[in-house]
Amino acid sequence: MYKREEEKLTEYKNSYDDIKVPLDLLDEAILTGFQKAKAEKGKKPRNRKMLFSFMAAAILFFGFFTSIKLSPAFAAYVADIPGMEKVIELFRGDKGRMLAIENEYYQEIGVSQEKNGLKITIDGAIADENGLVLFYSIESAEKQKEVILEEVGLLDQNGQKLNWSSASMETHHASEEGETSYNGSLEYFFDSLPVQKDFEIKIKVKSDQQTEDYKLSFSLEKEIMTKKTYKINKSVMIEGQKITFVEADIYPLRVAVHVKMDPANSKKLLNFDDIMLVDENGEVWNKINNGVSASRISENEAILYLQSNYFNNPERLYLEINKIQAVDKSEAFVVVDTDKEQLLKKPSGNQLYDFKVEEDYLMFKLQTEEEFNAFPFGGITDGNGEEITPKQTEMLDHEGEVELRVNIPNLKEFTSPISLEVSFFPTWITGNEKVRIK
Amino acid sequence: MNDEKTVQRAIEGDDTAFLNLIQLYKIDLYKTGYSFLKNEEDVLEAIQEVTYRAYKNIRSVREASYFKTWLIRIMINYCNDQLKKKNRVVLGDEVLTFQGSTDDYVTLEIEDAMLALDERSREILTLKYFHDMKIKDIADSMQRPEGTVKTWLNKALKSLREKLEEKGGNVNV
Known part of the structure; x- marks a missing residue:
């Protein structure tokens, strides 16, 4: 009955018989997937602690994982530097940082301190004009099931705390079977990197049996490469919302894209979920998917951060925008009555529900069809307009149903109703727009 | 090679058996992925993810003799999800390059x-x-x-x- 179609299908199949299969890369991919599954078997997910300063920084932690291939020359280079494999492992999801390492922009530090058998090492760093990423490892003679960096403080050479604008740190490591070594990264972004290159870092580490305080000094010796700036000044419309791309600053650690939203837009645009840089060859640089992904300058202005292509020099470079989290402006706050335990206001739809107060915690449930990893709330104010700084916010995933917890010390002393600004939310506007930036 | 026995051992948690099976079907997986995604880099990423999902869900293989079908279906599902996520413009470009070649x-x-x-x-x-x-x-x-x-x-x-x-x-x- 469908003989012709069946023949075509067979032909189609045969056309794949002599397709070129990159066997080495294929095996590498299999191994990576296998190791990832294996690693997860024994480990609880790592937590990344996010910190904010005066600027409301929007921070995302995505669980997904992409791999970037290593060239043979790069692999050889990596093999030469102690501890480098681990750094690569941390950065597999970030093309820009891999390129920074490949271009020998990674700086070895190798400063360590040992206390009662628990040793911490600052292995190395990547720094640019506004960011500093440090890699650390923690080693112990005995296997540890849990290692936590309880306090981390970055100081200048005079012992003064440095004013960073956002930081993102991997502070919690766990393994059911126990490990003798853990490693992670600490990221700081500044309005501008301090001119001096000497730093001190204070870290309190808690392992299964002990808690130790460490203080390490290190210097950055590599020359800091300067950013490249491209003026854009182009606007796009997505579902009736106007967005203007002002300019892009390309730093070795990330690309910062300055965007402005039209104040006349009916929706508040929250997070640019699907935005990427594409060069003339179709090579793609995604958003930062594990760390600071955007900073809000004001109501209608933000900086979006993408993985850096600093070390590539494309002839043409485009920004592609496909999907943005958005809520109606009139629904951009969640308001709760803490006395009656009632949700007074929230974005329409049934994503957010089941509000409760338990001691110093505001608790919500969030249900989404698509995976959603961002904590929805930003600034919090009480009934008198007084700003509230939560001690901690948590997102706990119970098989599809996410529990949100906001810990506010002395919650009862604040006047109800409390309002929470919506910074992320699982409702989207979509389109596909392409803007040339270079 | 006695497939079903290997599958059985993989289900029971034998890593070598699992890796042998993936090796056995890797070319099939690659071709399937390529027929959907049309470019090497995406397919390699797909292979990585499929290996990951297969290992994680190996216990859901109900009958050893259908392991291959089960594995290929993970790939197809993954590819369908990817295609949905992808923006049409990029997809169009890729199809064009492919056509050119x-x-x-x-x-x-x-x-x-x-x-x-x-x-x-x-x-x-x-x-x-x-x-x-x-x-x-x-x-x-x-x-x-x-x-x-x-x-x-x-x-x-x-x-x-x-x-x-x-x-x-x-x-x-």
């Missing part, structure tokens, strides 16, 4: 028609014609009666014909 017109036509099919039809046609799987195997792995799968297959062939005719019509302008 081949002069096999027939393949092109069917390739386009396959891309235009709904997910289920594409999955069935991929399993049946790309991997020469039996209706019974497909039905079992989808946990559906054979009759249903046959109906689906017919529907898939019918819409494939329609798509091919659409294309043909355009070409003859």
